[in-house]
Amino acid sequence: MARKASLSGFPELLPEERVVENHVLDVLRHTFELHGFSSIETRSVETVEQLLQKGEIDKEVYAVSRLQEDGDSKKAEKLALHFDLTVPFARYVVENAGYLNFPFMRYQIQKSWRGERPQEGRAREFTQADIDVVGEGTLPFRYDVELALIVVDALSRLPLPEFRLRVNNRKLSEGFYRGIGLTDTAGVLRSIDKLEKIGPDAVAQLLKDELGATDEQAQAALDLASITAEDTSFADRVRSFGVQDDLLEEGLTELTEVIEQASKRAPGKVIADLSIARGLDYYTGTVYETVLLGHEQLGSICSGGRYESLASNGKKTYPGVGLSIGVTRLVARMLSQGLARPTRSVPSAVLVALTNDEAWSEAQDVADQLRDRGIACEVSASAAKFGKQIKYADRRGIPFVWFLGTDESGTTTHEVKDIRSGEQVAADPSTWTPAEEDLRPRVYGTEE
Amino acid sequence: MARKASLSGFPELLPEERVVENHVLDVLRHTFELHGFSSIETRSVETVEQLLQKGEIDKEVYAVSRLQEDGDSKKAEKLALHFDLTVPFARYVVENAGYLNFPFMRYQIQKSWRGERPQEGRAREFTQADIDVVGEGTLPFRYDVELALIVVDALSRLPLPEFRLRVNNRKLSEGFYRGIGLTDTAGVLRSIDKLEKIGPDAVAQLLKDELGATDEQAQAALDLASITAEDTSFADRVRSFGVQDDLLEEGLTELTEVIEQASKRAPGKVIADLSIARGLDYYTGTVYETVLLGHEQLGSICSGGRYESLASNGKKTYPGVGLSIGVTRLVARMLSQGLARPTRSVPSAVLVALTNDEAWSEAQDVADQLRDRGIACEVSASAAKFGKQIKYADRRGIPFVWFLGTDESGTTTHEVKDIRSGEQVAADPSTWTPAEEDLRPRVYGTEE
Structure with a gap:
């Protein structure tokens, strides 16, 4: 990075x-x-008095005050952002x-703030x-x-x-x-x-x-x-x-x-x-x-x-x-x-492609059926060419693209494509489930 | 409250x-x-200039500055805590x-800060x-x-x-x-x-x-x-x-x-x-x-x-x-x-009771076996009377207490008590699992 x-x-x-x-x-x-x-969680601010009880890092403490003080806050105690979670x-x-x-x-698990000189391993805002x-x-x-x-x-x-x-x-x-x-x-x-x-x-x-x-x-x-x-x-x-x-x-x-x-x-x-x-x-x-x-x-x-x-x-x-x-x-x-x-940068496991602009609601029906089973997915926002919609999924690392179609009898058909292997198969939106490792973005160690 | x-x-x-x-x-x-x-997530601070571009709520903005400014930070831009997540x-x-x-x-999902007059529905620090x-x-x-x-x-x-x-x-x-x-x-x-x-x-x-x-x-x-x-x-x-x-x-x-x-x-x-x-x-x-x-x-x-x-x-x-x-x-x-x-205030589904002070490691073995299957549990810190240990679990809303014992042949025995019903049964730490609704604290609507 x-x-x-x-x-x-x-x-x-x-x-x-x-x-x-x-x-x-x-x-x-x-x-x-x-x-x-x-x-x-505790609040992000403490009174300065409370924070400096243990001494030491006063120089690094960030004070907090209203940009335009009014009468009310002048009487108030001086506040500062906490520099750790122990105090x-x-x-x-x-x-x-x-x-x-x-x-x-x-x-x-919270953020803290210290006005230290930044370097690797030392940020001014850190969790x-x-x-x-x-x-x-x-x-x-x-x-x-x-x-x-x-x-x-x-x-x-x-x-x-x-x-x-x-x-x-x-x-x-x-x-x-x-x-x-x-x-x-x-x-x-x-x-x-x-x-x-x-x-x-x-x-x-x-x-x-x-x-x-x-x-x-x-x-x-x-x-x-x-x-x-x-x-x-x-x-x-x-x-x-x-x-x-x-x-x-x-x-x-x-x-x-x-x-x-x-x-x-x-x-x-x-x-x-x-x-x-x-x-x-x-x-x-x-x-x-x-x-x-x-x-x-x-x-x-x-x-x-x-x-x-x-x-x-x-x-x-x-x-x-x-x-x-x-x-x-x-x-x-x-x-x-x-x-x-x-494994990917977005939660979506599936992109539901849009065949034409009128099919949006039908595509959302498919998406909702998948979401009901905990499968994260999104619907294409526009009915671009399928190649373009696949490219969109690929760029985000979404592994599957879902296609709606119509057979000779006028019935809606469903197919899902694994865009990594290119394999495309018929699928039922009420039962289809991706492999466990594709369900959510996973994080893997590169030394493993 | x-x-x-x-x-x-x-x-x-x-x-x-x-x-x-x-x-x-x-x-x-x-x-x-x-x-x-x-x-x-974005950082908690923005430059004051950035924050006030859209005008309006300047009076409520919290400025942030080092408690003891040094030469370095005097040159720096003036900072303030963000008052929303949109800007x-x-x-x-x-x-x-x-x-x-x-x-x-x-x-x-983050905190923001506004120096408003506090009232129900309006806090100065809010998520x-x-x-x-x-x-x-x-x-x-x-x-x-x-x-x-x-x-x-x-x-x-x-x-x-x-x-x-x-x-x-x-x-x-x-x-x-x-x-x-x-x-x-x-x-x-x-x-x-x-x-x-x-x-x-x-x-x-x-x-x-x-x-x-x-x-x-x-x-x-x-x-x-x-x-x-x-x-x-x-x-x-x-x-x-x-x-x-x-x-x-x-x-x-x-x-x-x-x-x-x-x-x-x-x-x-x-x-x-x-x-x-x-x-x-x-x-x-x-x-x-x-x-x-x-x-x-x-x-x-x-x-x-x-x-x-x-x-x-x-x-x-x-x-x-x-x-x-x-x-x-x-x-x-x-x-x-x-x-x-x-349903309870702590994550623990099980308190593993301590029979005597020397049994701590053995109790931790039981706890680890349960944790391996995703069951949150804690081990009593001291071998108080069982009644006292049960009371401790009750106070925290922990539904189960686990007891270790020894039978005539010297073999370790395991029993688990549901302290709500009082029912106590033999249990195997490598297979026992609580009911799904007891596994984690759940939150229920009181109008349901």
């Missing part, structure tokens, strides 16, 4: 590209619902807690698919395992290259840093988060310059981050450092449970990767990132973690765990690299 | 309400695709004309479902009939009270006004558009005061607007006024074709109503409005019309015809009046 967005950072898809995006959205929705998650979800949970059943399992479970007061740890498995299930149903869900635990990292004498554990996490971008030497320098780490401390933090494993063997490797810390032990236990279950239920898909830090402050335990193999430079396509107190109304807290799939990032990649293609 | 939106004009739904909205969206999408329409669609067509097949049939067909240079009139029938098909599939799609033709009205000597035909249309709000006497006064109409002219305009018919008899009634005008004749022919076909294919659903004017300037022929019977004060739930030159790149024009369904308005009504209810 060589087309450029007419507004930088605000991509728009052509109909055949949208077929791919819709396929991704449908698969995600279907999978989330199979696992019992309910759909919600609005936390507000929604607190506001509606009395109407929700906990643990509350929801997915949310995310979030899935979270939130408890009232407490939330069983088990969901840290379950959420990882649901996301693996969802991504496995998409026409994508191999992926790895990389899991770490903040308690493990922070406990380890504390155990080796680095007390600004959030600072260490922020430095380690830069590992893939700037490399281990630069991170070591950061740790020494900014956090006062010794050579040995910096090296130990890097050594910890270098540990990856498909099974629970990572725990022994961490323990071999001989660092003693309660939080570290707690983190090891939790991560072991995730990896133990996940390696059994989704072998090879979920790995322990102790370099995963996540930039955001609100994660308190398990953290996830997901990499597409062969597309590492795209960044994580699905990230998240456990948060103990993102949502709170003062009296109660609502701990949760969840992940967010970057749908726009993923689909942009699928399209730009040709990883997936649709 | 007594809940109030925490931000006036920005409604948010509870999960069970969202089930109703999703049902509406699914039905619309399914129907539009059955008729061969492709899905697209963005017109821009999309012109920008992508080289990549589209004409006639281009698309539907578009619309638009369906349009656009030609390159020309577009057969036939689509004016087809679009009306598609919308009738879509609305008929929803759990709604009876509705009427009211159709008029601007050529008919304008030709008539011209024929009786009222030359500011757009002005007359704007006055007639207020008929339902302010009544015939006030409209007559407007016509006389603002447009210099005589008593006879005002009365003739009102008489025309009073004509409604389920069949093509309206044409004779118009002709009985004896007004001569070419545009009037053209309009009569067009409206006759719409009503003739529609009364045959969708009897009683589509009526000629010569009071329909539509406020917007860009309609040039057929105009549509839709009223829910018994809910007239809600306003039109689906409106649109034919536009000859909404989209143009200077060299080519792209005439189109389309309608827009006010999904938020419709769903808000369905919910506030209890017109439709979901």
